[in-house]
Amino acid sequence: MQPTLLLASRVSESFHECLKARFRVVEATAAGFDAAVAALAPELAGEIRIVVAFGSTHMPGASLARLPQLGLICCLGSGYDGIDLNYAAERGIAVTNSPGANARSVADLAMAMGLLISSVRNLPAARHYLEAGRWQGNAGERMQPVHGLTGRRLGICGLGAIGLNVARRAAAFDMEVGYHGRHVRPEVPYPYFDSIVQLATWADVLVVSLRADAGTYHAIDAAVLQALGPDGFLINVSRGTTVDEAALLQALKTGRIAGAGLDVYEHEPAIPGELFQLPHVALTPHIGGSTLEAAQEQEACVLANIEAYLRGEPPRTPVSP
Structure with missing residues (x-):
């Protein structure tokens, strides 16, 4: 059975298709991570092992607690300021970013x-x-x-x-x-x-x-x-x-x-x-990293981190509190 992944930010169509081919992708249907997680059926929330989102996405510990099987958060881009890193560390949830990609x-x-x-x-x-x-x-x-x-x-x-x-x-x-x-x-x-x-x-x-x-x-x-x-x-x-x-x-x-x-x-x-x-x-409207080249590097980094996690290996680009 494919691992279940919560996609909490918009990504390119090609990367979206790539994720769907490898994972069971659950898409956030409400604005904001809190609301998106709250809207999930409990049984579905209990199956999510991976979250992919921009690092500025606000992910408080209270929302992450609703995802009991969560083991990996992959941030698109170098930032991870939206993540409750202390909670993630306490839970043993690995957090990764894409340093240098953009x-x-x-x-x-x-x-x-x-x-x-x-x-x-x-x-x-x-x-x-x-x-x-x-x-x-x-x-x-x-x-x-x-x-x-x-x-x-x-x-x-x-x-x-x-x-x-x-x-x-x-x-x-x-x-x-x-x-x-x-x-x-x-x-x-x-x-x-x-x-x-x-x-x-x-x-x-x-x-x-x-x-x-x-x-x-x-x-x-x-x-x-x-x-x-x-x-x-x-x-x-x-x-x-x-x-x-x-x-x-x-x-x-x-x-x-x-x-x-x-x-x-x-x-x-x-x-x-x-x-x-x-x-x-x-x-300009926060477009510094918005190039095709940067997106491709970020996406490759996310996939490398997910594959390492699923193999039971340390993440390639971990971040910590």
Whole structure:
């Protein structure tokens, strides 16, 4: 008999078919993991051994307790901030993620022709300028020149897989790179800063690529934004909770920082309407890892973890509290 798997997030059609061919797939029929699990018949809930979902899916211990045979949670993507890891560890439920699978794609959005250039070079305003018919060639009105990227200082907050890929891409722009993280990484050539405030004081652009957990909640606060300064830019491609969104709005509205590029938001999918009205702000709908290449790597990692679990082997990419 095929193992029973609860699919709690939307996936590509091809991956959906792949899962159905190998497992008895139960699809979440209600919005939210709590409601989806509560809607399951007790006998069906008792057969589920595997859950596949995005790591941001809120999975509290009380809901996981309704799945008595659950042994594996596979998170699509590198994040796992929605999972009650302590409860999972107590129950012996293995939790896995897909580390690095979307790192290059997220870094691409942060850097090359993505949020950084769009925000610093004010590409949204340039488009509006064109749409308004204001461009009349060199003889007409010109947009105000802005600082470029060459020679500017890029501070990376969180030098994991995404942060390292951002650093490599920054080299192509001849930018200086510095970083702050939980640990010093002696193998990299970039200077380390003891605090985020120190990094922001040094940087012209601050890229946030932190893992979301209790320790990084509002890590980018009013003090960090004040240190970044009126010529500084904030780029966030991690999780919205790492930035105090109210403080960011205030800093943008009062000119305490020059601009921002945001792919993630504190209360997704809600986005403060004021952000759309501000200059030098580039916005995207959490698409950093949304490339075909990243999806394929994530899906392959999920399948490898499931197959290892079913063979009684340790998971390939485990995470722990």
